[in-house]
Amino acid sequence: MKRKVLLIYTGGTIGMEKNYETGELVPFDFSHIFSKMPEMNLLECEVSVHPFSKPLDSSDVGPEDWKKIAVLIHRHYDQYDGFLILHGTDTMSYSASALSFMLKGLRKPVIFTGSQLPIGDLRTDAKENLLTGLTYASWYEGDEAVIQEVAIYFEYKLLRGNRTLKYSAEYFDAYHSPNYPLLGQSGVHLKIETEDLFRPEPDEEFSIDTHISREVLFWRIFPGMTLEYFSEIPKMKVLILQVFGSGTIFGTEKTEQVLRKIRANGTEIVVVSQCISGGISFGKYENSSVFNRVGAISGKDLTAESAITKCMHLLDNPGYSGTFAENFALNLRGEVTE
Ligand code: ASP
Numbered sequence: 001m002k003r004k005v006l007l008i009y010t011g012g013t014i015g016m017e018k019n020y021e022t023g024e025l026v027p028f029d030f031s032h033i034f035s036k037m038p039e040m041n042l043l044e045c046e047v048s049v050h051p052f053s054k055p056l057d058s059s060d061v062g063p064e065d066w067k068k069i070a071v072l073i074h075r076h077y078d079q080y081d082g083f084l085i086l087h088g089t090d091t092m093s094y095s096a097s098a099l100s101f102m103l104k105g106l107r108k109p110v111i112f113t114g115s116q117l118p119i120g121d122l123r124t125d126a127k128e129n130l131l132t133g134l135t136y137a138s139w140y141e142g143d144e145a146v147i148q149e150v151a152i153y154f155e156y157k158l159l160r161g162n163r164t165l166k167y168s169a170e171y172f173d174a175y176h177s178p179n180y181p182l183l184g185q186s187g188v189h190l191k192i193e194t195e196d197l198f199r200p201e202p203d204e205e206f207s208i209d210t211h212i213s214r215e216v217l218f219w220r221i222f223p224g225m226t227l228e229y230f231s232e233i234p235k236m237k238v239l240i241l242q243v244f245g246s247g248t249i250f251g252t253e254k255t256e257q258v259l260r261k262i263r264a265n266g267t268e269i270v271v272v273s274q275c276i277s278g279g280i281s282f283g284k285y286e287n288s289s290v291f292n293r294v295g296a297i298s299g300k301d302l303t304a305e306s307a308i309t310k311c312m313h314l315l316d317n318p319g320y321s322g323t324f325a326e327n328f329a330l331n332l333r334g335e336v337t338e
Helices: 030-036 038-042 063-075 092-102 126-137 227-232 253-264 286-293 304-314 324-329
Strands: 004-009 016-018 025-027 046-051 082-086 110-113 150-154 157-160 184-186 190-192 216-220 238-243 268-273
Touching: 004 063, 004 126, 030 038, 030 046, 038 126, 063 092, 082 126, 092 110, 092 150, 092 304, 110 126, 126 150, 126 184, 126 190, 216 304, 227 253, 238 304, 253 268, 253 286, 268 304, 268 324, 304 324
Parallel strands: 004 046, 004 082, 082 110, 110 150, 216 238, 238 268
Antiparallel strands: 016 025, 150 157, 157 184, 184 190
16 A cells, blocks of 8 residues: 655745856745656655745744644644654754654654755755655554654754754764664665654644744853843843853852842743753752752753754643643653653
8 A cells, every 4th residue: 555645835045946047046846846856656655745835934833834834734644654744954853853743642653854954956955854764754553653743853863852952063964863763764775763652642643733832032141241131121021041050150259149039920941951961950059959948840851953843842732631731740751851
């Protein structure tokens, strides 16, 4: 039986070609992909293309587009065996993280991919990413999809979407998931690490939860920073602080005063690390104990992208019964190491 994959084209470099007169990259009509790439006809799966009416540079992709993708997947869930989302590379990790939280009880592959060079470029990485992405998105063992989560396939690597970050603006090997092993690799053979794959709860039905809050702010701490500026920021519901190493910040009285003031406004403080590998451990140093004292929430080894979208998903979400801190501590889709 031929598996069916819905290819959702949102935009990004992958769907571009060069205008040789101006030198600019311009989008090409993705519905012509089969004539552009005749190799597509050799695939063992059947592919239907759903292009966004206006292809987006991924710096323009945001919550409304995440919802649109979630709704599209929900609407076509029974018709297709897998979904491949072509997306600009710049914010792909945000979208993959957001989608992982929006899709509950997922039992089919949802794979994101893109490319560093346009599909119309001689040296493009787009073709391999697209063809192998489709192969992963249609991989079944009997009646069961091998991948039942949101993943990114890029440059021979399959990664858990909500563990990724865009690591390079230059190299084809653009994505890493420093705190989680590769889900798979493509070489001569297509490999999958079965024991590292996410599985939903057995009794969980597939559903979507597209709730997103925008009242989240992210701030990177740096040496010599004027902490007083925090009191000039309008009130926000969640402040994510990206601090040093395993969770340290300036050990001054002023720091504690400012953090307490933010908390007294009812703002939740979530702490993540500036290191891309490893995570937060409150109280390991004197300079991180302040976070315990002010009741901040540890982001553990979440990526910044995952922490931000998890906060947006959970904040004021009527679908969760606990407090924000209790819900944030949950490992929803394998995004955090417990
Ligand atoms: N600016 C592009 C985007 O993210 C870059 C890319 O696709 O690689 O849409």
